[in-house]
Amino acid sequence: MANDRGNSGPILNGLPSQIPDTDPEETEEWLASLDGAIDAGGRRRARFLMLKLLERARQEQVGIPSLTTTDYINTISPESEPWFPGDEELERKYRAWIRWNAAVMVHRAQHPDISVGGHISTYASAATLYEVGFNHFWRGRDHEGGGDQVFFQGHASPGMYARAFMEGRLSEDQMNGFRQEKSHIVDGEVKALPSYPHPRSMPEFWQFPTVSMGLGPMNAIYQAQFNKYMHNRGLKDTSKQQVWAFLGDGEMDEPESRGLLQVAANDELDNLNFVINCNLQRLDGPVRGNGKIVQELEAYFRGAGWNVIKVLWGRGWDPLIEGDNSGALVNLMNTTPDGDFQTFRANDGAYIRDQFFGRDPRTKELIKDWSDEEIWWKLKRGGHDYRKVFAAYQAAQNHTGQPTVILMHTIKGYSLGSHFAGRNATHQMKKMTLDDLKDFRDGLKIPITDEQLEADPYAPPYYHPGADDPAIKYMMERREKLGGNVPERRPQAGKKLKLPDDKAYKAAKKGSGKQGVATTMAFVRIFRDLMRDKEFGPHIVPIIPDEARTFGMDSFFPTAKIYNVNGQNYNSVDADLMLAYKESVSGQILHVGINEAGSLAALTAAGSSYDTRCADGAVLCLLLDVWLPAHR
Ligand SMILES: Cc1ncc(C[n+]2csc(CCOP(=O)(O)OP(=O)(O)O)c2C)c(N)n1
Ligand SMILES: [Mg+2]
Helix, strand or coil, X not given: CCCCCCCCCCCCCCCCCCCCCCCHHHHHHHHHHHHHHHHHHHHHHHHHHHHHHHHHHHHCCCCCCCCCCCCCCCCCCHHHCCCCCCCHHHHHHHHHHHHHXXXXXXXXXXXXXXXXXXXXXXXXXXXXXXXXXXXXXXXXXXXXXXXXXXXXXXHHHHHHHHHHXXXXXXXHHHHHCECCCCXXXXXXXXXXXXXXXXXXXXXXXXXXXXXXCCHHHHHHHHHHHHHHHHHHCCCCCCCCCCXXXXXXXXXXXXXXXXXXXXXXXXXXXXXXXXXXXXXXXXXXXXCCCCCCHHXXXXXXXXXXXXXXXXXXXXXXXXXXXXXXXXXXXXXXXXXXCHHHHHHHHCCCHHHHHHHXXXXXXHHHHHCCCCCHHHHHHHCCXXXXXXXXXXXXXXXXXXXXXXXXXXXEECCCCCCCCCCCCCCHHHHHCCXXXXXXXXXXXXXXXXXXXXXXXXXXXXXXXXCXXXXXXXXXXXXXXXXXXXXXXXXXXXXXXXXXXXXXXHHHHHXXXXXXCCCCCCHHHHHHHHHHHHHHCCCCXXXXXXXXXXXXXXXXXXXXXXXXXXXXXXXXXXXXXXXXXXXXXXXXXXXXXXXXXXXXXXXXXHHHHHHXXXXXXXXXXXXXXXXXXXXXXXXX
């Protein structure tokens, strides 16, 4: 469609062939300017100018399609990073203790008499992502706003247990019972922890079950939508509640992980943040050995209307990127496949010098004064740098109008030593040899002796310095300031609702006389009468996937109205009819579209409001017309 400046519609590749060049001389001048910019300032400068031009063109509504990917560098430049308000040294100290205890917990469960499953390497790659959230962002249940809602990556649970152990919320006996809920009995009592987030097994700890990959992303979207719904209907002020979902890059291949991204964008869920741990590996090997999963996800999310923040490189890379006048380093980053990045980390500094920087004489030059050790230690991935992670979380929390996804570049098995980090088998490795344990202890500076480790290599000690240790005090203070524990579930948080009295069922009890009536129709009538109850009615959330009209539920449209965060900005075709299709910001009906999975996620979000939003009064919800094979 032509716009008012006479431009054509979307251009996907190259120039649209139907537009004539009305001024070839002017075109030539522009091209010569670009050539001149390349000659004078190099390709990097020319690229910058082109991107600036695109930005201006978009501001002026020239109708150029937006770029879906950016360079393989951090979205937030070092100059735009905020001040980091924490004590990095102290935070690093207890993060190391948590890392140790998480790995020891899984390792202990490998004793030949027990030998259950578990994952060490996932949390190891994500420890910084979680700790920055715990220390600086996630509001607990006692926060005035009611607390944030965090969906943890299910198989990173050992890290959450290890933190709760440091906080004194879990005992050593419970830690020893990881994944042994039927068999670990101490003094006649089961002392155990489920392997994955499980609200039924730990009703006062986990809020959301996440480990079945794909459930987290879907449910997080509908939690965030329901927060807005409650707010817009005046049932609860949720303006200080954000939803954070931690996901794996492999998990993003699940159809459920990507299939509902448009819901978050259409509903402008700026209270929603996805954090995708891009350690480039899944279970058996790389997620995209030949490609780049971060770039793929960036394009996908941006295309779906999300705000995208990439955190790829730690602060050690900043001076190198700044000094990369030729653009050769960024070019290398852009063109190196994930499979190679994984291999670099599984090798040493000399290998990285040779196989990465050595690919171009200009990049080789950039690190010529660096030792191999410096290359190894200074050049971290962004997801292992507190400041970069902090900057991204703050930007995500403050972003308005869109949901945000943060793509974090990390190493699977980080800190666990050379047998784990970046190895293809790392996902399934849960046992450490005595030497692994010693290396791991040394790397983390854990005050445990060789003798202690040698005494029983199946049961290395946990480490806890005691509640009076300054680092532990700091850690506890941080949580107190943020409103208490995370995760925490409060099964009894909501007030009980007063049920409608018998009058509400009068019509149903009377029956339909001689006339037969479909059960669905009868049900819809009862439902309508319940919705009319002044006290109880507003707490009903009718969730409609697919179709309402067939069952006579279109009679709800004009009165209850269909929830839409943008209201109704068009003239409805049936506006003159009594049963007009009516959308409203304060609508009561959740009409989720042809979307059964989403309707179940909406049901879960609504049904758990008593806990997740501490809403006054539980929210009763009814799921209508789910199109299942058994439906008819
Ligand atoms: C629906 C489903 N399929 C398979 C699994 C088994 N599984 C557990 S962890 C994992 C690999 C996850 O890879 P990724 O999402 O990249 O997480 P990472 O451990 O690398 O952070 C798989 C396939 C699962 N939990 N759920
Ligand atoms: Mg992964």
